[in-house]
Amino acid sequence: MTDHDFDNAELLDEEFDYDGAQDDLADRHSLRRVDGLRTELDDVTEVEYRQLRLERVVLASVWATGSQEDADNALAELTLLAETAGSEVLGSLVQRRSHPDPATYLGSGKVAELVELVQATDADTVVCDGELEPAQLRNLEDRTKVKVVDRTALILDIFAQHAKSAEGKAQVELAQLQYLKQRLRGWGGNLSRQAGGRVAGGAGIGGRGPGETKIETDRRRIHTRIAQLRRRLRDMDATREGKRAERRRNQVPSVAIVGYTNAGKSSLLNRLTGAGVLVEDALFATLDPTTRRSETDDGRVYTLTDTVGFVRHLPHDLVEAFRSTLEESAQADLLLHVVDAADPDPEGQIAAVRTVLAEIGALHVPELLVLNKADRAEEAVVLALRANHPGAVVVSARTGEGIEELLQRIDADLPTPEVQLTVLVPYSRGDLVDRIHRTAVIGSLEHTGEGTLITARVRPGLADELAEFRRG
Ligand SMILES: Nc1nc2c(ncn2[C@@H]2O[C@H](COP(=O)(O)OP(=O)(O)OP(=O)(O)O)[C@@H](O)[C@H]2O)c(=O)[nH]1
Ligand SMILES: [Mg+2]
Numbered sequence: 001m002t003d004h005d006f007d008n009a010e011l012l013d014e015e016f017d018y019d020g021a022q023d024d025l026a027d028r029h030s031l032r033r034v035d036g037l038r039t040e041l042d043d044v045t046e047v048e049y050r051q052l053r054l055e056r057v058v059l060a061s062v063w064a065t066g067s068q069e070d071a072d073n074a075l076a077e078l079t080l081l082a083e084t085a086g087s088e089v090l091g092s093l094v095q096r097r098s099h100p101d102p103a104t105y106l107g108s109g110k111v112a113e114l115v116e117l118v119q120a121t122d123a124d125t126v127v128c129d130g131e132l133e134p135a136q137l138r139n140l141e142d143r144t145k146v147k148v149v150d151r152t153a154l155i156l157d158i159f160a161q162h163a164k165s166a167e168g169k170a171q172v173e174l175a176q177l178q179y180l181k182q183r184l185r186g187w188g189g190n191l192s193r194q195a196g197g198r199v200a201g202g203a204g205i206g207g208r209g210p211g212e213t214k215i216e217t218d219r220r221r222i223h224t225r226i227a228q229l230r231r232r233l234r235d236m237d238a239t240r241e242g243k244r245a246e247r248r249r250n251q252v253p254s255v256a257i258v259g260y261t262n263a264g265k266s267s268l269l270n271r272l273t274g275a276g277v278l279v280e281d282a283l284f285a286t287l288d289p290t291t292r293r294s295e296t297d298d299g300r301v302y303t304l305t306d307t308v309g310f311v312r313h314l315p316h317d318l319v320e321a322f323r324s325t326l327e328e329s330a331q332a333d334l335l336l337h338v339v340d341a342a343d344p345d346p347e348g349q350i351a352a353v354r355t356v357l358a359e360i361g362a363l364h365v366p367e368l369l370v371l372n373k374a375d376r377a378e379e380a381v382v383l384a385l386r387a388n389h390p391g392a393v394v395v396s397a398r399t400g401e402g403i404e405e406l407l408q409r410i411d412a413d414l415p416t417p418e419v420q421l422t423v424l425v426p427y428s429r430g431d432l433v434d435r436i437h438r439t440a441v442i443g444s445l446e447h448t449g450e451g452t453l454i455t456a457r458v459r460p461g462l463a464d465e466l467a468e469f470r471r472g
Contacts, residue, residue, distance in 0.1 A: 057082050058117050059092035060110075061129035062100045071096075073345050077312070078129050078151065085158050090121035104143065105136045111143055118144045127154055131315070134183045152179060152315040159318065167236045167325070174229045175321035177222055237324040244331065252439070253302040253414045255294075256329040256365075258357065259338035260349035261309030264372040266290075267397035268338055269306040272407070289325055296411040301438045305332070310356045312348070319359055330362035334413050338370045339385070341377035341394070346385060368393065368413055370406060375399045417441055417456075419463040422472035426451040432469075435462060 059078050063071040071094060079089050095110045104111050105128055118126065125147045126140065132150040140148040149157075156176050163169040257265045273292040289307040296302070305328060319326065329335060337353060339346050350369075357363055369392035371377070371385055376396075386392055393409055395402030417440055425432050433452050436442065439462060443455040451469075458466065 055085075055087040055125050056090055056121065056123045057087045057125045057127050058090055058114070058121060058123045059127050059129070060106060060114055061092070061094045062105060063094050063096050064098055064100075070345075070348075073348070074129060074312075076344070078127065078154075081151070081154050081158065081311075082127055085154055085161070087125070087127075090123050091117050093117055100130070100132075100136070102133075103136065104139045105132055106140075111140070114140075115144050118146055125149065127151070130313070137183070151313065152317075155311065155315055155318065167233065167240075170229050170233050170236070171321040171325065172318075174226060174233065175315070175317040177226050177229070178317040178320070179315070181219075181222055181226075233321075233324065240324065244328075253300075253333040254331070255302055255304045255334045255336055255410060255414070256332035257304060257306045257336045257338060258329050258353060258362075259309060259336075259370075260340065260343075260353055261311050263309065263338040263340040263343075263349070264397045265306050265309060265338045268336070268370065268372060268395070269304055271397045271400065271403055273304060289328060295438075296414065297408075298411075298441060299437055300414070300441070302333075302410075302414055304336075305329075310353045312352045314356055319356065323360065326356070326360045327362075329357070330360055330365065332362075332365055333415050334410065335362065335365050335367045336370050336410070337367050338372050339392075340373050341371040341382055341385060342373040346371075346381070347388070350389075366413060368409055370395055372397055374401055417459045417462075419460055420455075420457050421463060421466065421470055422453070422455045423466050423469040424448070424451050424453050424471050425466070425469050429469075432466065436466075 059075065059082065061071070061075055061078065063074070075092055075094060079092070082089050093106075093110065093114055095106050097107060101107050106114060114126065117123070123146060126144055126149070128137075128140070128148065128150050130150060131152045132140075132148075137148050137150065156172070156179055159172045160176065163172045257269055259265050269290065269292060273294050289305050291303050291305045294302055294304050307328065308322060308325060335357075337350070339350055343349055354363070369389050371382060371389075371392050371394045374382060374394045374396040375398055382394055386394070393402060393406045395406050397403075423436075425436075429451075433454070436454055436456055436458065440456040440458040443457070444453075445455075446453045453471070455472075
């Protein structure tokens with residue numbers, strides 16, 4: 001169940017309750033098994049999300065373009081990703097070269113250093129930045145004698161740990177299977193060769209997905225499973241689309257909160273609506289979209305949706321799997337693009353987010369840039385960002401600074417109702433008057449002997465329903 005599962009009547013008529021999202025964190029750290037995945041295909045597709053096991057990792061990265069600072073930022077982000085996955089980062093190693101080595105990712109001298117680093121730190125996993133070829137992973141495993149995973153596997157692993165709704169879990173499993181499918185040849189044998197070694201358990205990063213050796217024995221079944229997941233996701237999307245259509249019919253404008261992971265999207269939703277959504281200083285805390293209702297000063301209702309954060313080089317399989325979730329943003333009336341102004345590279349984050357927005361066809365939606373964490377950001381950085389992005393609003397979800405201005409900007413940027421009319425609504429139709437209050441911009445309102453006389457700007461759907469009461 002996602003938070004989308006409310007109906008429109010509820011949306012218009014009731015306040016949302018506290019939804020217990022704060023308990024997410026406790027949930028997330030406990031043992032979980034995905035329901036509904038173990039029916040027909042017991043032997044291959046049983047997916048177990050094991051209890052978070054702290055892994056001892058070292059990071060390896062090839063730095064091809066950009067400044068030293070870019071390289072440092074990239075490594076800091078990889079560290080944060082690894083920690084989010086529950087690992088302890090023991091060391092890292094960066095190599096400057098124009099291309100990764102086709103056989104071993106790092107050049108041979110660096111591979112020798114990596115082997116030493118693994119031994120010296122007693123690490124059990126190497127995480128390489130970027131997306132590696134199966135052969136590169138295999139060769140590095142042969143040399144280091146520990147498990148080697150890439151950035152894509154790491155992100156998939158975080159998503160697997162964080163997925164909560166049935167839809168989110170299905171989406172992550174689909175992405176994991178797509179990723180594994182391309183790497184079957186490279187993985188299975190390699191890991192079984194190492195049976196008895198430290199990686200034999202198959203737990204931890206890259207091992208939390210579908211079991212590799214079993215999968216290798218039946219590739220066809222992966223395809224069956226993928227088809228099944230696709231079907232299931234299509235059905236779920238149909239349900240979601242039904243709700244969206246309902247909202248469109250009632251013409252409730254929607255605002256989607258997008259932005260880089262950890263930018264403060266959930267904090268902002270909480271600040272704007274008191275929603276009680278999980279906030280965590282971790283990457284990809286939010287995977288399931290949460291929708292809350294809000295109101296403009298003149299009482300028009302709109303929805304605010306918080307959704308999964310973006311990251312540089314978001315794995316393509318994940319974007320594909322999460323397409324229907326992400327596409328919600330493409331259908332919004334307004335995007336609040338939240339930026340962490342205290343991040344070392346906010347412009348890089350903005351660019352990465354826009355790349356994903358382009359990929360999901362959301363560039364046509366009006367965007368309001370929100371520079372968040374103003375309480376922590378350096379003034380010079382905020383000034384530079386404002387100069388580059390005129391129209392951006394500076395806020396702090398933490399202190400509340402700028403929130404009033406933001407609300408006003410949302411008001412102003414929401415689509416305004418198009419149809420100007422005067423209606424005389426009989427007292428028996430209080431429901432219509434109520435909807436006018438909630439969706440229209442009211443010019444004047446007067447109680448007369450025959451009913452309520454209202455002059456207002458309303459949206460076309462409501463104008464149609466009011467046709468018989470029009471006086472002008
Ligand atoms: N100092 C400061 N910290 C903030 C502010 N807004 C959010 N944070 C912190 O930033 C971290 C991430 O906040 P979230 O709201 O979970 O960010 P998110 O964008 O929803 O992150 P994901 O769901 O993981 O993509 C948390 O530790 C917040 O407390 C702010 O205005 N100032
Ligand atoms: Mg969030």
